[in-house]
Amino acid sequence: MNTVKNYILGNWEAGSGTEYTARHAITGADIATVSSKGLDYKAILEYGRSVGGPALRKMTFQERGRMLKVLALHLTAVKRQFYDISWATGATKVDSWIDIEGGIGNLFANASLRRQFPDLPYYVEGEVARLSKEGTFIGHHIMVPRQGVAIHINAFNFPIWGMLEKIAVNLMAGVPAIVKPSEYTSYLTESMVKAIIDSKILPEGALQLVSGKGHGIIEHVDLQDVITFTGSAATGQMLRGLPHLNERSVPFNLEADSLNASVLGPDVNLEDPEFALFVRELANEMTTKAGQKCTAIRRAMVPEHLLPAVQDAVIARLQKTVIGDPQTEGVRMGALATHEQIGRVEAEMNKLLVEQELVHNPSLDLIGATESGAFYAPKLMVNDDPFNKTAV
Helix, strand or coil: CEEECEEECCEEECCCCCCEEEECCCCCCEEEEECCCCCCHHHHHHHHHHHHHHHHHHCCHHHHHHHHHHHHHHHHHCCHHHHHHHHHHCCCHHHHHHHHHHHHHHHHHHHHHHHHCCCCCCEEEEEEEECCCCCCCEEEEEECCCCCCEEEECCCCCCCHHHHHHHHHHHHCCCCEEEECCCCCHHHHHHHHHHHHHHCCCCCCCEEECCCCCCCCCCCCCCCCEEEEECCHHHHHHHHCCHHHHHCCCCEEEECCCCCEEECCCCCCCCCHHHHHHHHHHHHHHHHHHHCCCCCCCEEECCHHHHHHHHHHHHHHHHCCCEECCCCCCCCECCCCCCHHHHHHHHHHHHHCCCCEEEECCCCCEECCCCCCCCCCCCEEECCCCCCCCCC
16 A cells, blocks of 8 residues: 655655545455654755745746646656546546546646736836936836745545646745645646656746645745645635634635536526527536536526426436446446545435435445445436425
């Protein structure tokens, strides 16, 4: 069984003991142990500030942008290895494509932003503001890199995209990163960080990885650092409210739970392309990444007179969805990322079922896999009185 390591202080280091044992989402087998216990976070942050920061700040926007492009091209060339590991997260090839190549696409997109900036390490914003009649008192904004680190605490569902979409921004801005992926799927993030470090495209200290739970990672931040968090609203609000973050004025960017909706207009007819599109996308969002996307449609708002038709059409599409091992021909939906997620989904389902009617609850009919994997069939509920049944 593998040990997922941390890349800190210029070295790959294993944490003490085991904080989490990762299981293969498809086969159920134990595949890796994860830990970040015993890491010296004060030293890790200082390493980023003192080693990675100066190297990035010396570079101009053009140099940083070209660096991102070279990195994106390199990761594209070696992407096959990430697909192989992504399978263990329960992902189909399409799911993996979103995570891997979608993430790399963020590097390309941010690299292209260099065209909007000068060939300088800083950016002079706007025109001079003349604040006195004779021009003896003026103001001008000059944007310079922060002299701290960006700490990225990421979610389990996109181990690669979640990292790349964030580090592309801080690297372009001349700030080093410390990435803390979810321990549930950090083995996939680790594989990409290894490819990045081995390429030597980034300056040393520009990227560090904490693969375990990361307890203590934000204890030593100061006003020059920035924290980004992607995950549950409850955890994010708890972290953002820590007294020392407010006392030190540490910027905290919170991306949390979303309740994305799809709304069908009352003037739509069953024969209209909008009706077919609505049904298709609703079913796709329930099955892509096994529904584990922060942007997934979680609430479908349907005019009352169209509800039976939409319900029947969505169920018909879901019944055609083949669930199982993504490496088996014909499988279109894989597993949840972890076995722990099964219990969490059930718990949330039970809350909703207090007031909703479960209209589609299929049994698991797996292809090329057994129930030892983290499989969960898509379910559809209907709320016929949303103004009074508010558990939704």
